[in-house]
Amino acid sequence: MSLIKTLYEKDLYPEIEDSAESDFARDCIQIASERLAKGEIDRRTFMKAIAFLGAAPAVMTLGGKTAQAAEEVVVVNWGGPAVEAYTQAFGVPFEKATGVKVVIDGTGPLGSKIKAMVDANAVTWDVCDTGTGTTLVLEKQGVLQKIDYGIVDKSKMQEKFAYEYGCANYMFSFILAYNKTKVPSAPTGWADFWDLEKFPGYRTLRKQPNGMLEACMMAAGKDKDSIYPIDLDLAIGKLKEIKDYVIAWGSGSQSQELFRTGEVIMGDIWHTRANLLNQETNGDVTWTWEQGIVTAGMWNVPNNNPAGTKTAMEFIASAQDPEQQLVLFNAMGNGPANPAAAAQVPDDKKYIDPGQPENLAKQVLQNGPWYQEDSGVRNLTNDELSREMWLDALSS
């Protein structure tokens, strides 16, 4: 297959092969390609050599070849324990099954880094572990590849988390967490969260609207099925009602810290953080799944990824295996994205899995496509407009 393609290109563009200027560089690349194929050098060294020779465009014509020669797939996540956990959960099985080495890079797939890499045509990442927000932003920037649902199985995830340019890697929830010792009774939903008289004290909401707008809508009396399309004016109006009693969290650790220092009595935070708080306070801080908002960690594949589209998609598909997702769940608490994994979660851990049927029944699945839609204001998507309105209301 690749031979045919190469011949075809050579025939069509003989000057690539024969022009005196690029001869040496091209020769070097050929040598490097051969060494790569023989396994004498790894792909990264090869790419470095190519870049050094300033011959990246020439390599493009060898595209078929390099893609086939992919010997490693670089998966980027947020580092720390996630490196080891992803290696055990997804890396080792994929390597065993395909022989393709999986490199887990913990430097953090910031949206800005992915865009910069793609813009500079120097992509070194194959699969990135981001969120729904980043996926939508990157999609609008046009730096991601479509998920190939011919390889990745849509039925192995919640349908709502199968985006065009990203798909679920694991699930997590925005839930109502509260400190039992500081509330008169257990709050049962966002209406209680908004009730300053019954539950006096400070609350925490996220600095970004993603996962908060849904809570605002439910506080405004919308039932779980009629949240979308979100009425931004209504939602932001709800924020303004309680904003004097809101401290906003930026990172997950910040949300945890606000409960630790006793600054807040309740919060709309991630269930993983609520679980950590629950453990460290011996149950004082707990949460309800009621009216929780389920969202997903997302796999993204940047344009022109070094291992090629197919390898990246195959990796994503391989990581859909329930067994593998359970390894990650046990190590880090990330809820399995594959519904088939729910039954295999040990009984004593079901209460921390957002994907358990009884937990899911109480919650709402976040509707990503709504965030992508045009807001009708200044060419902004709902995602972009809501970010502005949210920050404006918080800081007013």
Next chain:
Amino acid sequence: MHASLSRVYWLLIAPAVLLMLVFYIYPLVQVLWISVTDPVPGFGNYMELIDRPLIHRIWITTLRICVITTSITVIAGYAVAYAMAQVGERQRTWMMFCLLLTFWLSVLIRAFAWVMLLRTQGIVNTGLQEMGLIDEPLRLVRNEFGVIVGMVHFMLPLAVLPIYSNMTGIEARLVSAARGLGASPFEAFFNIYLPLSKPGIIAATILVFVFSLGFFITPALLGGGKVVMISEYIQVSFEETLRWGQATMLASTLLFSVLLSLALVARFVDLKKVFGAR
């Protein structure tokens, strides 16, 4: 002879100039370039300064906090520097040590320390409550007040050092002479000492104001997410919403406002003299 010497001087500073060009001026030009080309060529990004209420709010918050922080810091810094200039050698060494000690602590640690002190169950609130001075805990942090406390604390050494260095150059006998000629202590201070220390005050004001404009971590942590200053919004535009045109526009505006404030000050005082270049 003279001309060749000056050529040698140029050669000597050439590496530094080259370094600045490559690693400072070039990226800076790139930032300016993105601000007028992304997402479409033109001044669309700069129009946002005029027609976007959120950006107005952020700029006003930034300027208000900077002005308040600078005023408090310079007044407090003047008092500390004055004390340092008057006390004996031993005390001065200790004062300098304490001043620089806070300077060496990371800005992050300092922000958290303020949270622990000022939070509702913190030592300040519980202390005041136990003394019976207040019934309800005061909101001292996660708001603008907390941001200003944190920023003043951070900036204080930046104000003290230039003022103190200026004060060491003031001839103490001038004040004595004024007193000898019948001026009251206050008159001697206001008419003699204060005018002589003016360059130090101006240098401190510029330093603190310019530093405050770009402040990021302290407002983000002590402001509880509700005090959004310009740098934090640049970070949001750059890293979260990926609107680089907007981010670079704000960064450029920040740069221009620093240059503008320097130019304004330069109309009234000799900046080279203030910063000791002349």
